[in-house]
Amino acid sequence: TDTDTADEAVRATCDDATICKRYATSKGYWKDPYIQYFVRSVGERKAPEINRGYYARVQGVDHLLDAFIKKAECDCQVINLGAGLDTTFWRLKDKNLMPRKFFEVDFPTVVARKIHNIKTKPPLSKPLIETHSTDSLLLDAHSLDSDRYCIIGADLRDISSLDEKLKKFQLNPELPTLLLSECVLVYMTPSQSSNVVHWAAETFHTAMFINYEQVNMSDRFGQVMIENLQRRQCTLAGVEACQSLDSQKERFLKTGWQHADALDMITVYSMLPQEDMARIESLEFLDERELLQQLLQHYSICWATKDRLNLARTSGTG
Ligand code: SAM
Numbered sequence: 001t002d003t004d005t006a007d008e009a010v011r012a013t014c015d016d017a018t019i020c021k022r023y024a025t026s027k028g029y030w031k032d033p034y035i036q037y038f039v040r041s042v043g044e045r046k047a048p049e050i051n052r053g054y055y056a057r058v059q060g061v062d063h064l065l066d067a068f069i070k071k072a073e074c075d076c077q078v079i080n081l082g083a084g085l086d087t088t089f090w091r092l093k094d095k096n097l098m099p100r101k102f103f104e105v106d107f108p109t110v111v112a113r114k115i116h117n118i119k120t121k122p123p124l125s126k127p128l129i130e131t132h133s134t135d136s137l138l139l140d141a142h143s144l145d146s147d148r149y150c151i152i153g154a155d156l157r158d159i160s161s162l163d164e165k166l167k168k169f170q171l172n173p174e175l176p177t178l179l180l181s182e183c184v185l186v187y188m189t190p191s192q193s194s195n196v197v198h199w200a201a202e203t204f205h206t207a208m209f210i211n212y213e214q215v216n217m218s219d220r221f222g223q224v225m226i227e228n229l230q231r232r233q234c235t236l237a238g239v240e241a242c243q244s245l246d247s248q249k250e251r252f253l254k255t256g257w258q259h260a261d262a263l264d265m266i267t268v269y270s271m272l273p274q275e276d277m278a279r280i281e282s283l284e285f286l287d288e289r290e291l292l293q294q295l296l297q298h299y300s301i302c303w304a305t306k307d308r309l310n311l312a313r314t315s316g317t318g
Pocket residue numbers: 010011012013014015016017018081082083084085086105106107110154155156157181182183184187188
């Protein structure tokens with residue numbers, strides 16, 4: 001059916017993200033020793049503005065994520081929605097920043113691929129076994145559950161089944177919770193993505209939601225981005241929620257979140273520490289800075305928080 005074709009095109013986007021990250025890491029933008037186990041070879045060249053954009057995205061998201069985990073002193077959980085082949089679990093393990101439990105959700109077929117990779121690549125499975133206390137580790141084709149890491153196959157558009165599955169795997173609504181979605185909500189209709197962020201606001205008393213995706217899509221450049229995806233049968237069903245930084249924030253403020261902030265990625269890029277920027281700009285020559293400007297103006301990070309118990313204020317540290 002049409003829906004199947006559309007969903008299949010959306011599932012295929014998990015490779016795009018990983019292929020681009022693999023390429024950028026091969027050029028030395030940042031280090032990710034695990035990504036090679038998810039995409040075998042460094043693919044064809046990507047333009048410098050794309051690599052710099054990925055750098056800003058990874059730095060921006062990791063910065064917010066790590067700050068949350070440190071603030072909670074690891075006594076928290078993380079849920080990566082539409083995680084694809086993301087390697088954050090291993091990065092946090094290596095940085096000694098493991099939350100109590102790290103959850104990932106994606107379509108069952110994507111999850112099956114990820115689990116297959118984990119099963120067959122010891123550098124991926126070893127950290128998982130090391131953080132697990134018993135010998136009863138659940139590892140079947142469509143889900144993985146260990147003490148600290150859990151991967152669930154589910155459709156984010158079906159909230160009740162999502163909620164049920166997460167609870168079955170010991171999601172704890174009482175723990176401070178970080179939810180992350182990177183280039184995921186944009187593939188759902190505005191009402192479907194609102195349902196996701198509303199569910200999160202209702203479920204947790206203390207939480208932060210980080211959302212990275214397209215923004216400012218109504219101009220000519222945005223139209224070209226949409227057309228490029230459509231050529232691959234891929235529809236940005238949620239593009240209406242991506243009109244501006246305000247519409248990004250609105251989605252959260254309308255659904256029970258207390259605060260929301262959003263920055264476009266050219267701003268995030270300009271906030272990178274001087275020496276990091278100097279380092280990455282020396283990696284590859286970028287002829288037209290205009291290209292970087294335009295591209296990064298069309299992506300944003302939005303983060304929303306709620307803290308009903310005022311934990312951030314009572315915990316003392318900054
Ligand atoms: N977040 C990952 C990253 O940044 O590397 C992957 C991004 S990829 C562009 C989008 C991911 O969202 C895909 O893995 C896709 O399967 C997943 N996704 C999109 N819609 C979904 C839905 N309704 N239910 C579950 N997963 C979904």
